[in-house]
Amino acid sequence: MRLLVIEDDPILQRSLSATLRDEGYAVDTAGDGAEGLRKAREGGHDVILLDVMMPVMDGWAVLAALRPSCVTPVLMLTARDAVGDRVTGLDLGADDYLVKPFDSEELLARVRALIRRAAGKASPRVELGEVSLDTAARRVLLRGEEVPLTAREYSLFEYLALHRGTVVSRTELYDHLFGEDDDTMSNLLDVHVSNLRRKLGHESIRTRRGHGYCIE
């Protein structure tokens, strides 16, 4: 999954990005509202984390400009906790609202919830026959036993699992797995897919030539 963090405080930006990358997310960053809006419009993000108090263009302006063309879930981060502000944020199109200072665990849980909801899944567990995916614990089980996966492998599998039934193009996978800072080599994706097949079974991921991959 790929996230966009729009936060003007440089230290907080670094800290948040590090936390999210630790969890296996690919993270893009922006230091002000205008830059954030631009990157958000480029697309490819699964959740946008948006600070409210920013120079030039504040979070609400970004949100107003983003919606309705972009349906990416937005989690607002702010020091303003008055009820009026929360209502404004949610009404403008935010999907969730976290008040600083927040627990990093809560942040991660809310991000996971937003991803889950965007994929139309109510429960954190996804059953795929013998393979089951626990998005909350971020692990994959094969016949009840946990399968050790690298962060990238997990992210890839999770993405395909949450988009089960649809064919996901390679481009889309690239967009959502690798941040703009990562070196992308075109065959890296294939390596991950083959690793997953080896660990979880050949039939776990299907290839549609010329189109992409999917989990059925």
Added chain:
Amino acid sequence: MKSPFHSLRWKLQAWHALVLLLVITGFCLAVHGLAWTHQLKRLDRAVVLRERELFGALLEANRPPAPPVQPPEGEAPAKPRHSPQYLHTLLEEGRLQVPAALLQSFSGTEPGYSYFILCSISSGREVRSPNLLGGPALPKVVPNGTVQDEFRTTDSGAREHVLMSPSGAVLIVGRDATPERDEMRVFAWSLAAAGLATWLAGLLGGWWIAGRAIRPISQISATASRISEGNLRERIPPAEVDNELAALGRVLNSTFERLGASLEMQRQFTADASHELRTPVTILLNETQRMLKRERTPEEYQESLRLCEEATRRMRRLVEDLLVLARQEAATTLTGAATCDLAELARASVSQHRPLAEARRITFEEALAPALCRGEAGDLAILLNNLVSNAIHHQQDGGWVKVTCGTDEAGVFLSVEDRGPGIPESEQARVFERFYRLDKARNQTGGHSGLGLAIARNIAQRHGGRLVVSNVEPTGARFTLHLPVAR
């Protein structure tokens, strides 16, 4: 109010009652006095009338004989000597005739009777009316050649007219004044009753009027209590008439205005302060939780701890500045003031900031003339450091900061000028507010807390001076401190 006697209305009423009582009493006494005087005049006239009757009767009864000689031709006949002197002579000789009818007319004893006595002091002979009981007090005056003539009131309540001739003849005609006295008594009681009624009516009227006057005060007082207990936005409604109470209302309203503004500022300050602290706390929380989540490399720990340190420094700076500001605002007078030279302080501040400036290739220009003022060196140093640090911070690399000080006609001055973007006119007044930043950003680089200018201005004001800002050409801002010169 502890007791009803402390109430303004009661006091007003009591004083009003007292004054009204005195006035009405005085008036009644005056009226009574006038009426009595009038009565006496009437009595006196009655006495004089009786006296004339008496004289007439006596003279009639004691006609002198015809004159012995005929007057010469052409002359009027000599007048008979109908004088009191003649009567006195007759009395002395014992030849005074008193008609019985006269005595009869002076014999009544019902209230309002008249009496007389005619006597000679020297011989003691007298003629008196039958109804005269006891002897009237005879005047003890030595005859000295003039006629004594006086009205007087006796102890028994009669009114007398006393005539005394130079030869010692005394005529007293008197009249019992009992009816008049009774009349006056009745009059006095009626007057008292009327006075009392008037007084009571006055009290009621006064009570009503006092109530009307006090009512606006009670209203204002009630509104003011309501406002101070709860809703500070409410105001006392303006009075229809611009009187003393309207002025009171206005004063209270403006006080509430100031109170409301002050509380609003406090609220804003608390909100801003807690707001400012949230982001550093988030960083600390986030970093520490992240580090604790799993095993990390030493480099990762170090990097994280560096971030934590930076965030903590930021909080420390904020806390220090808040404390400085609070201390500034609590103290109203300078303590430990001494004579300071702004030029010296400026030099110290510049040298302190030189490393930072050099790192950003910012040069200092100094034009420092001695500028002696009275103040606390520590606080003035803080002020200067804030200005210089701001000047460095708010411009690009390769600029300059110019520090000037000296004396002018108003006192001493010191200005710090930079080559940054300057401050828009519309923002210049607000730039001294706490946490106010030009672009509403929370750009926390350089460890600035947003309180520097607020603290600086506070120091300037405490020293009896002021801190002003202006733009310079082509770009840049200049902050100038004006202080009174040291005596």
